Amino acid sequence: MSTNLAEAVPATARRRPAALWSGAAAVAAAAPAPAEAPERTHLEVVPSRSQRRARPRALYAGIAVGTLLAIVVAQLLLSIGISQGAYQLNTLEAKQTQLQRSYQAVSEDLGRVSSPQNLAANANALGMVSNSNPAYLRLSDGAVLGAPLPASGAAGTVTGGQGNLVPNALLAGVPLVGQPQAQQQAQQTGAAQTGNSASAGAANTPEKKPTVPLQGALPTPVTH
Amino acid sequence: MVGKKMLRRRTAVTVLAVAATVGILGAKLVDIQVVQADKLQKESVTAKEVSTKLLGNRGDIVDADGTVLATTVYTYTAQASPKDAIAGGREKMVEAAAKIGAITGQGGDAVVALFDAALKENPKSQYVLIKSGMDVGTFNKLDALPYPWLTFKKFQSRSYPNGAVAGNLLGFLSQGGDSGLEKSENGCLAGENGEETYQRGADGVAIPGSTVVQKPAKDGGTLKLTIDSDLQWFAEQTLAQQVGATGSKFGFVTVAEAKTGKVKAIAQWPSLDPNNIDATDPSYWRLQSLTDPREPGSTFKALTAAMLIDQGKASPTTPVLAPYSWKSGNGADLHDSGYHAPLRLTLTGVLMMSSNTGMSQLGRALTDQTRYDYLKKFGIGDPTGLPYPNESAGELHPVKDWDDQTKYATMFGQGVSATQLQMVGAYQALANGGTRIPLSLVEGCQHPDGSVTDVPSAKQTPVVSAQAASTTLGMMESVVTSGELKKQLQIPGYRVAAKTGTAQQPDGKGGYLPSYYVSVMGVAPVDDPQYVVSVNLGFPTTITSSAAAAPLFHTIMSQVLKTYRVKPSTSSPADYPPYY
Numbered sequence: 136m137s138t139n140l141a142e143a144v145p146a147t148a149r150r151r152p153a154a155l156w157s158g159a160a161a162v163a164a165a166a167p168a169p170a171e172a173p174e175r176t177h178l179e180v181v182p183s184r185s186q187r188r189a190r191p192r193a194l195y196a197g198i199a200v201g202t203l204l205a206i207v208v209a210q211l212l213l214s215i216g217i218s219q220g221a222y223q224l225n226t227l228e229a230k231q232t233q234l235q236r237s238y239q240a241v242s243e244d245l246g247r248v249s250s251p252q253n254l255a256a257n258a259n260a261l262g263m264v265s266n267s268n269p270a271y272l273r274l275s276d277g278a279v280l281g282a283p284l285p286a287s288g289a290a291g292t293v294t295g296g297q298g299n300l301v302p303n304a305l306l307a308g309v310p311l312v313g314q315p316q317a318q319q320q321a322q323q324t325g326a327a328q329t330g331n332s333a334s335a336g337a338a339n340t341p342e343k344k345p346t347v348p349l350q351g352a353l354p355t356p357v358t359h
Numbered sequence: 360m361v362g363k364k365m366l367r368r369r370t371a372v373t374v375l376a377v378a379a380t381v382g383i384l385g386a387k388l389v390d391i392q393v394v395q396a397d398k399l400q401k402e403s404v405t406a407k408e409v410s411t412k413l414l415g416n417r418g419d420i421v422d423a424d425g426t427v428l429a430t431t432v433y434t435y436t437a438q439a440s441p442k443d444a445i446a447g448g449r450e451k452m453v454e455a456a457a458k459i460g461a462i463t464g465q466g467g468d469a470v471v472a473l474f475d476a477a478l479k480e481n482p483k484s485q486y487v488l489i490k491s492g493m494d495v496g497t498f499n500k501l502d503a504l505p506y507p508w509l510t511f512k513k514f515q516s517r518s519y520p521n522g523a524v525a526g527n528l529l530g531f532l533s534q535g536g537d538s539g540l541e542k543s544e545n546g547c548l549a550g551e552n553g554e555e556t557y558q559r560g561a562d563g564v565a566i567p568g569s570t571v572v573q574k575p576a577k578d579g580g581t582l583k584l585t586i587d588s589d590l591q592w593f594a595e596q597t598l599a600q601q602v603g604a605t606g607s608k609f610g611f612v613t614v615a616e617a618k619t620g621k622v623k624a625i626a627q628w629p630s631l632d633p634n635n636i637d638a639t640d641p642s643y644w645r646l647q648s649l650t651d652p653r654e655p656g657s658t659f660k661a662l663t664a665a666m667l668i669d670q671g672k673a674s675p676t677t678p679v680l681a682p683y684s685w686k687s688g689n690g691a692d693l694h695d696s697g698y699h700a701p702l703r704l705t706l707t708g709v710l711m712m713s714s715n716t717g718m719s720q721l722g723r724a725l726t727d728q729t730r731y732d733y734l735k736k737f738g739i740g741d742p743t744g745l746p747y748p749n750e751s752a753g754e755l756h757p758v759k760d761w762d763d764q765t766k767y768a769t770m771f772g773q774g775v776s777a778t779q780l781q782m783v784g785a786y787q788a789l790a791n792g793g794t795r796i797p798l799s800l801v802e803g804c805q806h807p808d809g810s811v812t813d814v815p816s817a818k819q820t821p822v823v824s825a826q827a828a829s830t831t832l833g834m835m836e837s838v839v840t841s842g843e844l845k846k847q848l849q850i851p852g853y854r855v856a857a858k859t860g861t862a863q864q865p866d867g868k869g870g871y872l873p874s875y876y877v878s879v880m881g882v883a884p885v886d887d888p889q890y891v892v893s894v895n896l897g898f899p900t901t902i903t904s905s906a907a908a909a910p911l912f913h914t915i916m917s918q919v920l921k922t923y924r925v926k927p928s929t930s931s932p933a934d935y936p937p938y939y
Contacts, residue, residue: 217567217568218567220567221564221565221566221567222564224565225564225565236433236495236498236499237495239432239433239495240494240495240496240499243432243494243495243518243520246427246430246518246520246521247520249520250520250521250522250524251521251524251588251589251592251593252521252522252524252592255592255596269917269920269921271924271926271927280852280926280927281851281852281927282851282852297599297600297603299596300595300596300599300600300603301522301523301524301592301595301596301599301630302522302523302630302632302635302638303521303522303523303524303632303634304522304632304634304635304638305518305519305520305522305634306522
């Protein structure tokens with residue numbers, strides 16, 4: 136039939152409407168039944184090339200909506216991330232506070248045990264004495280300067296045999312080296328003498344394990 | 360088809376509508392952002408904004424080696440809401456109180472009593488203080504208890520890890536008034552609190568990005584002292600022993616570097632433990648060796664001798680006949696501390712025997728004004744300038760106020776008063792070749808930004824010639840080599856110059872107290888002076904003379920020479936003849 140018309144339809148548009156149209160025309164031409172006549176009037180204006188080009192395509196809409204969605208999702212995720220960060224920050228700050236507290240606690244401990252009073256008392260407790268007769272060896276000629284004498288055990292104690300006379304309120308309750316054992320023994324003998332429920336309390340106190348394990352004679356850290 | 364006219368109308372309507380919308384929104388925007396901006400921002404901010412203090416820490420005080428002598432720690436105060444504590448029933452409250460009391464050391468009953476008292480006063484009481492000043496360990500244990508009505512507050516407080524070591528010097532912070540370096544060096548130590556604000560959500564977590572530091576906190580500086588805390592401890596410990604052994608009321612020991620004027624130890628007994636000031640009598644909270652001047656006594660004779668040598672009015676061998684008592688003829692009536700037959704002394708002998716009558720006769724060679732000027736140059740009558748609160752300048756009256764007795768008494772340390780540190784400053788001049796460098800206690804204040812301030816000036820004051828200074832030390836050596844206390848004072852291997860003092864102290868009623876303020880001041884080694892040591896004991900009872908202070912001087916000086924690895928002397932003593 137009208138090959139002119141068919142030719143006017145572009146290849147893409149030809150599939151359905153042209154086929155339908157040509158099919159319908161073919162049917163109409165082949166069997167012109169009067170009953171089917173009113174249904175035949177489905178006509179459509181075939182858009183011109185420029186009209187078709189101006190029409191928005193679904194792809195563009197998809198891209199626009201997709202981008203919008205992506206932005207919303209990204210915004211949401213960022214927001215969640217930041218909030219999550221805030222909570223993490225909060226937890227870490229709490230942890231930092233905790234660590235600062237333990238730092239303070241141990242540095243206070245260190246401060247008081249390294250005070251001269253404590254060191255001298257511990258030196259005394261270990262039986263150390265100081266030598267009040269300094270002598271020097273001059274390296275250039277090997278000369279001995281001063282009068283070397285052995286330290287005297289009785290008069291040479293660091294605190295002069297009188298104990299510590301320089302007060303330090305922070306040292307109350309800080310045990311001397313070797314004293315924990317003595318205290319334990321005292322507690323045990325005390326418990327044996329009294330033999331009442333108080334001794335059970337003393338015996339139940341958990342033994343403090345040294346944090347640095349003893350290996351041989353000297354405390355050695357585990358790390359190498 | 361739509362007509363051209365119709366299209367134009369539609370466009371106009373649309374443009375108008377858009378313009379109107381933009382206009383309305385714009386107006387609202389200007390209203391919100393500009394007109395009502397302040398008000399709205401305030402409203403929104405106060406609704407959920409929280410302001411927190413940023414704590415600026417008070418700086419540490421450290422000794423010359425960096426050992427921390429004073430530091431800032433946090434202490435905690437526990438408080439509770441009795442209304443909420445009792446809400447679950449009394450039994451639960453008692454149980455909780457027992458747990459709290461066991462940790463704080465108060466005992467459960469005491470805590471229950473606190474609750475009861477608060478509830479009795481006000482059944483809806485929401486506040487009771489349980490314990491203040493707790494350390495971190497106690498706080499951590501309490502914090503672990505599951506009681507929401509138990510809350511805590513954190514406070515800055517000062518801790519002195521070495522207790523009374525240099526405690527009098529450091530002082531303390533107290534609501535009743537600060538003391539010591541904590542007071543005078545507050546400008547260096549004090550931190551400045553800052554402030555930050557943030558907005559928080561319903562669950563109390565800060566809203567991200569809302570934190571604004573309104574004012575950053577500023578930490579205080581670290582105050583570095585010249586003190587050596589180990590030597591300081593040794594001085595305090597041995598001083599306490601000697602005070603006990605001699606039945607003294609108090610005592611001071613000061614050690615200074617001869618060539619720099621740096622004070623290495625400044626001990627006092629009774630000492631102050633700033634952690635527990637109530638254990639010490641309030642009159643010994645201050646460092647009396649800086650704040651309380653006393654008549655120095657015979658240690659002053661070394662200054663008079665140095666002037667005589669410097670002015671060329673005497674030499675170590677200038678003779679003088681020193682009787683027990685001597686009258687000037689113008690009203691002055693002087694005598695020596697113990698009766699003796701007239702002695703044929705040289706100036707060296709006058710120092711060795713500490714003769715007041717001998718010194719008075721020789722000292723007459725100088726005019727009063729000359730001696731006054733010298734004393735001023737030695738630093739007598741002026742504060743040492745050490746940064747300690749209420750430092751005393753002592754009393755050196757102008758010459759026109761000297762009566763005849765004072766004129767002579769000032770030659771041997773009476774009628775004039777000085778703090779121990781002023782005397783150490785004067786001896787520092789003798790030990791430093793006659794040039795006085797102001798004593799210093801503070802090396803400097805290091806601020807958090809690294810800058811260092813408060814460095815003491817090293818303005819030197821020439822007092823006497825180097826020759827006069829070393830000659831004076833040579834004469835003072837006779838006190839150690841052949842004086843009465845030679846056995847107590849000698850240190851094998853070192854040339855030591857020393858002068859004793861046994862000063863009567865005014866009783867405040869015009870007379871003198873029966874017991875003495877005794878002292879030994881000295882310099883070692885004489886051939887290259889390194890350290891000045893001054894030992895003073897107040898009113899000893901078992902030995903009332905300077906013999907009470909001599910053993911302590913020996914102990915301290917030995918320790919100083921050992922601590923600082925001072926090389927033993929290589930030359931022999933000056934050995935000026937004490938008699939003619």
